[in-house]
Amino acid sequence: MSGQENRKPVQEDSPTGIPDISMKNPVSADPRVCATSSGESIIRIDHLTKIFRDKNRTVTAVDDVTFDVKRGEIFGLLGPNGAGKSTLIRILTTLLAPTSGTACVDTYDISENPEQIRSIIGVCPQNSTLDVELTAYDNLEFYGKLVNIRDEILDERIYELLAMADLRDRAQAPVGTFSGGMKRKLEIVRAFIHHPLILFLDEPTIGLDPESRREVWHQITRLNDEKTTIILTTHYMDEAEKLCNRIAFVDKGKLISLDTLDNLKRLIPSGDIIEIGCGEITDPLISELSAIPQIISVAAKKQKIEVRARNGTQVMPVIYAIFEKFSVNMTSISIRAPSLEDVFIYLTGRKLDDGNNESAQPANGRRRGT
Amino acid sequence: MTMIRGAMAIFKRDFRKFLGNPFVLMFTLLMPIMYLVVFGNAMGGTITHVPVGVVQEGPPFNETPLFINGVVALRHFSQADNPPLFDVTVYTSEDNAKKALADAKISGVVVFPSEVSSDHAVRLYVDSSDYMTPTMIESGVRGVLQGLGAYNLVLVSRIYGDIKYIQFFGVGVIVMAIFMTTMMGGGIALIKDREMGIHEGYLVTPVKRTSIIVGMISSGTVRAFLAGLIIFIVGALITGVMIQSMEDFLLVLLVIFIASIGVTSLMVSIASRFSNQQEYASVTAFLNLILFMTSGAFYPTIGMPDWLRWITVINPEWYTVHALRSIILRGQGLAVIMPDLIALLIFSAFAILLGITTYRRTLE
Numbered sequence: 001m002s003g004q005e006n007r008k009p010v011q012e013d014s015p016t017g018i019p020d021i022s023m024k025n026p027v028s029a030d031p032r033v034c035a036t037s038s039g040e041s042i043i044r045i046d047h048l049t050k051i052f053r054d055k056n057r058t059v060t061a062v063d064d065v066t067f068d069v070k071r072g073e074i075f076g077l078l079g080p081n082g083a084g085k086s087t088l089i090r091i092l093t094t095l096l097a098p099t100s101g102t103a104c105v106d107t108y109d110i111s112e113n114p115e116q117i118r119s120i121i122g123v124c125p126q127n128s129t130l131d132v133e134l135t136a137y138d139n140l141e142f143y144g145k146l147v148n149i150r151d152e153i154l155d156e157r158i159y160e161l162l163a164m165a166d167l168r169d170r171a172q173a174p175v176g177t178f179s180g181g182m183k184r185k186l187e188i189v190r191a192f193i194h195h196p197l198i199l200f201l202d203e204p205t206i207g208l209d210p211e212s213r214r215e216v217w218h219q220i221t222r223l224n225d226e227k228t229t230i231i232l233t234t235h236y237m238d239e240a241e242k243l244c245n246r247i248a249f250v251d252k253g254k255l256i257s258l259d260t261l262d263n264l265k266r267l268i269p270s271g272d273i274i275e276i277g278c279g280e281i282t283d284p285l286i287s288e289l290s291a292i293p294q295i296i297s298v299a300a301k302k303q304k305i306e307v308r309a310r311n312g313t314q315v316m317p318v319i320y321a322i323f324e325k326f327s328v329n330m331t332s333i334s335i336r337a338p339s340l341e342d343v344f345i346y347l348t349g350r351k352l353d354d355g356n357n358e359s360a361q362p363a364n365g366r367r368r369g370t
Numbered sequence: 371m372t373m374i375r376g377a378m379a380i381f382k383r384d385f386r387k388f389l390g391n392p393f394v395l396m397f398t399l400l401m402p403i404m405y406l407v408v409f410g411n412a413m414g415g416t417i418t419h420v421p422v423g424v425v426q427e428g429p430p431f432n433e434t435p436l437f438i439n440g441v442v443a444l445r446h447f448s449q450a451d452n453p454p455l456f457d458v459t460v461y462t463s464e465d466n467a468k469k470a471l472a473d474a475k476i477s478g479v480v481v482f483p484s485e486v487s488s489d490h491a492v493r494l495y496v497d498s499s500d501y502m503t504p505t506m507i508e509s510g511v512r513g514v515l516q517g518l519g520a521y522n523l524v525l526v527s528r529i530y531g532d533i534k535y536i537q538f539f540g541v542g543v544i545v546m547a548i549f550m551t552t553m554m555g556g557g558i559a560l561i562k563d564r565e566m567g568i569h570e571g572y573l574v575t576p577v578k579r580t581s582i583i584v585g586m587i588s589s590g591t592v593r594a595f596l597a598g599l600i601i602f603i604v605g606a607l608i609t610g611v612m613i614q615s616m617e618d619f620l621l622v623l624l625v626i627f628i629a630s631i632g633v634t635s636l637m638v639s640i641a642s643r644f645s646n647q648q649e650y651a652s653v654t655a656f657l658n659l660i661l662f663m664t665s666g667a668f669y670p671t672i673g674m675p676d677w678l679r680w681i682t683v684i685n686p687e688w689y690t691v692h693a694l695r696s697i698i699l700r701g702q703g704l705a706v707i708m709p710d711l712i713a714l715l716i717f718s719a720f721a722i723l724l725g726i727t728t729y730r731r732t733l734e
Contacts, residue, residue, distance in 0.1 A: 093574045094573075094574065095570060095573055095574060115576060118573075118574060118575055118576045119576040121574065123571070123574040125567055125570070125571060127566065127567050128566075129566060129567050129568045129570075129571040131568075143575070146572060146575040146576075146577045147575045147576060147577075148576055148577075
């Protein structure tokens with residue numbers, strides 16, 4: 001992700017920061033590029049940049065991003081609030097035109113064939129757009145008509161989806177009476193009504209309780225089993241760890257890293273983290289521990305020693321032996337692999353949930369947060 | 371002490387928000403001022419230049435001294451220092467004069483008797499579908515005759531019967547129903563939907579943009595139409611005005627429909643222009659005031675000062691009220707309301723175009 005110097009000239013968006021979707025992309029590649037080399041990548045993003053201009057400031061929400069999404073995977077876009085995740089999704093779902101760069105969704109170019117793209121994607125936005133006054137059935141029926149599902153199969157399909165979301169018995173109940181998790185599940189299956197090739201989920205479990213989150217995750221996995229590529233944005237690490245085949249870290253509009261969960265964790269040189277609770281901490285104990293070859297660092301904290309080691313499980317018996325030797329009483333011991341959060345902190349130097357990030361988009365009432 | 375601190379904090383917060391929206395602030399202050407100006411001028415204005423026809427009874431059409439003096443006196447008749455009360459047109463035959471009255475070109479016809487003698491009555495025909503002018507014409511004519519020393523009997527004939535104010539006003543309420551349902555119900559719902567991202571949700575589906583707009587305008591039109599129809603029926607029951615024929619009923623529906631589609635499209639364009647509910651509400655309240663006041667629903671527009679009467683020329687509500695009153699109170703047909711219909715069609719076409727363009731802009 002370099003390329004600051006070879007970035008294409010950016011074009012001016014409208015002064016209100018509201019971009020013009022109909023605007024032709026001046027650097028848009030030949031549309032045939034998308035049509036020809038589809039292969040195993042369902043989405044190909046090439047040097048995509050989105051700049052919002054305001055009277056007061058210019059915000060680069062997406063900064064020269066290039067990556068591919070593979071067919072059939074669950075792809076996670078992970079980053080703090082305001083990282084540019086939603087902007088990227090909005091570009092891929094044809095709601096925004098990029099300032100520069102191109103992207104192909106299946107065999108279509110986002111700037112050239114937005115209408116074809118709309119018929120092969122399903123989108124579940126961050127904020128609920130269900131009609132709470134209407135029943136679950138009516139909500140699905142309405143959406144089914146928008147995405148042009150034939151009347152003969154619509155009814156059957158609606159019940160299929162309701163069953164998928166375990167909401168069959170609530171078909172005729174107004175959505176306003178549903179819990180947060182039920183609404184979310186309904187909204188996710190709604191986006192799936194026309195068997196889209198790609199499902200975009202923007203923060204699918206934001207604001208849900210743990211039980212509902214698990215249900216939503218289950219739902220997402222089931223949809224993925226139906227050969228749907230799923231792209232989800234989240235700022236929850238556990239969600240990404242649980243669901244995603246590959247994870248892209250995004251921060252301040254830039255793609256920081258993209259790989260599988262295991263490979264991302266290997267990026268951290270400090271290995272596993274072993275925490276030992278003990279009564280007394282002596283210098284000889286510390287120095288003896290530090291002498292173990294696999295151990296990278298030893299830090300003494302209050303009533304606790306934090307050890308970082310490669311192949312932590314193999315080091316554990318050695319640590320036991322040392323404690324025996326010094327006859328120090330061990331009150332607890334735990335080992336954990338570095339979490340995605342640790343990876344993110346390592347890569348950016350900041351916490352993922354850090355709320356103090358500057359919003360990547362201008363303060364504009366019409367655009368919701370990332 | 372803590373109570374005061376809390377109260378102060380809330381006061382400051384509320385006040386800051388109040389001042390933070392100068393647009394709403396301006397309209398809130400503009401409202402009562404407009405009420406004063408519009409209401410004051412519309413209701414309290416002096417009625418002048420009432421068009422009346424004068425005709426000499428015949429045949430033979432020998433102009434009697436009473437007729438000649440009467441015409442002159444009517445032309446110069448005025449209340450205090452105001453401009454003349456009547457615009458007098460002299461007709462050569464009684465039939466022509468009555469036809470002009472039936473077509474609402476004039477508000478009254480004075481028929482002078484063929485012989486100068488106090489036992490021949492002066493006949494007076496007035497357009498009683500208007501609320502103010504009949505009594506003004508009657509008192510004017512009596513005053514003129516008295517001034518001339520002619521003590522003829524005056525026979526007053528109200529050509530549409532006795533129309534009460536509630537019947538006169540009842541027609542205007544139909545227009546109000548159309549406007550209110552659309553502006554208050556429809557507009558706010560539209561802005562809310564947009565705020566919730568529902569319209570954006572439409573855009574990620576293959577649905578055509580044209581379909582979105584057509585769907586929205588048609589649902590709003592049907593809603594406004596039903597509101598107008600219900601108020602028309604309920605109003606007819608309350609005020610006791612009955613439609614004379616099926617043809618008249620269909621004409622009423624036509625007028626309500628054209629007005630509904632125009633007002634709905636106008637609402638779509640205003641609601642697209644303002645993303646803030648408060649701003650939208652203050653603009654529509656203002657529009658509602660000025661359009662309704664100058665529609666002639668309350669009070670004949672003839673009493674308004676010229677500058678206000680200009681607003682009636684571009685006011686779709688005026689044409690709607692006029693057309694509905696022609697059909698409902700006067701039983702007049704398509705021929706009379708044609709100019710109103712044309713004006714409403716022009717307004718609606720313009721509003722639809724405006725609605726489509728402004729709404730499209732919010733999608734892009």
